[in-house]
Amino acid sequence: MCKTKMSTNASEPLSTRPTQSPRARRTQPTQSPRTRRTQPTQSPGSFPSTSTSGDYTLPSTSSSYTKPSSSSASVSSRTSLSSLRHTISESPHIYSFSEIRTATNNFLLKKYSSSSSNCWRCSLRGRDVMIFQRKFRRKLETYNLRERLAVICRSHHNSIIKLLGASISDDYIYLVYEFINGANLSDCLRNSKNPDFTVLSTWMSRMQIATDLAHGLDYIHNNTGLNLNLVHNHIKSSSIVVTEPSFNAKICHFGTAQLCGETDEDDHERNRKVPSFKRESEITEIVEEEDEKQPIPTSLTRSSGKEMQFEGVRGYMSPEFQATGIPTQKSDVYGLGVVMLELISGEEPLKYKFDKSRGEFVRTSVIDAARSALGGGEEGEGRMRKLVDRRLKDSFPVDLATKVTRVAMECVDEDPDKRPDMERVSRKISQLYMESKNWVDTMKIPTDISFSLGPR
Known part of the structure; x- marks a missing residue:
């Protein structure tokens, strides 16, 4: 599925082609290749993306999709391909923080789970999704974060819940997953x-x-x-x-x-x-760091304390x-x-x-x-x-x-x-x-x- 999805010049489904007889097609005016090359072309469509708030600015990492330039392409064909692309998209959505706030009713929506992490089930861009709020454990460069997001969103497996995209606000990232009942x-x-x-x-x-x-x-x-x-x-x-x-x-x-x-x-x-080692002691208390005033480290290091x-x-x-x-x-x-x-x-x-x-x-x-x-x-x-x-x-x-x-x-x-x-x-x-x-x-x-x- 992923390989065929990457092709932008895929042929149109047979079921959506307009039915015309050979005689009718011969009577239509034709254009030379030179004439067709001089016609203006439409700009490629892409998934909507918006800038995020906070220290990060994530430009869209979605791949462009070129619409068929042939005049014989039907409207129904373009519609079906567009809906198919929306269904099996490999490109991550970059959501604005205002979209996250709206979807969660300013975070007043009832939490979906009683666990320590904040998560909400809601509708976002017409899809039933789960939004998880997580705090950054360390600083990530913008290009590194964008690359990781694109890599993970391109992954597909029947035993893994798919990540659709993310939004960033200050020290928090909001991860948007598909909802699985x-x-x-x-x-x-x-x-x-x-x-x-x-x-x-x-x-x-x-x-x-x-x-x-x-x-x-x-x-x-x-x-x-x-x-x-x-x-x-x-x-x-x-x-x-x-x-x-x-x-x-x-x-x-x-x-x-x-x-x-x-x-x-x-x-x-x-x-x-x-490296292997002998266990000398056991951790008796596990604490998730939640102090917003403490700066986020830039690398993972072992504590000396x-x-x-x-x-x-x-x-x-x-x-x-x-x-x-x-x-x-x-x-x-x-x-x-x-x-x-x-x-x-x-x-x-x-x-x-x-x-x-x-x-x-x-x-x-x-x-x-x-x-x-x-x-x-x-x-x-x-x-x-x-x-x-x-x-x-x-x-x-x-x-x-x-x-x-x-x-x-x-x-x-x-x-x-x-x-x-x-x-x-x-x-x-x-x-x-x-x-x-x-x-x-x-x-x-x-x-x-x-x-x-x-x-x-």
């Missing part, structure tokens, strides 16, 4: 109103989501066709939208890390290899990210491994349970639970059944669940050099997805029927 993965796995219910009640629904996520993150890391080491930096269950009825997964917030200055694509070696301020979510942060605050592709792999363990167990990455015998709260994690299940020895199958979400009702292949858990545990290895890259993870998960389908076909029973082959 669905629920986030965290809510699908853990229903606070009815903990015993989940829409993801089959093994194949969990494998479908794991496969979509692996393919989407593999695309971000390796298959954009761009000379950039792209990093997502926000892989977590609440940043994944599950759509109905096929329960496909879509990754949110693609491009946020690059456009907000959370990463540095100029340092390619940082993404390729991260004992306290570091960066954005992250407990349970999804890799050890090296906790130590440096700098995201890499390996830290993305770590986050995906945690999400895969959530899919298997249905549990939160980290939680605290009160131990009556000890009289205190004890922290438990899905990583520790999975490590214990894989190291069960002769009792391995029984421990694996205890690990897998009980709402699957024992209707899952234990051997395949063990293999998926092993892949997830490779992803969350404390040493980033020992973690697999996304190409390998995607290949393994795809293979396990096909084996799971074969298991369903072999059993020839609905996968939501409960049966047990061993004690829990």
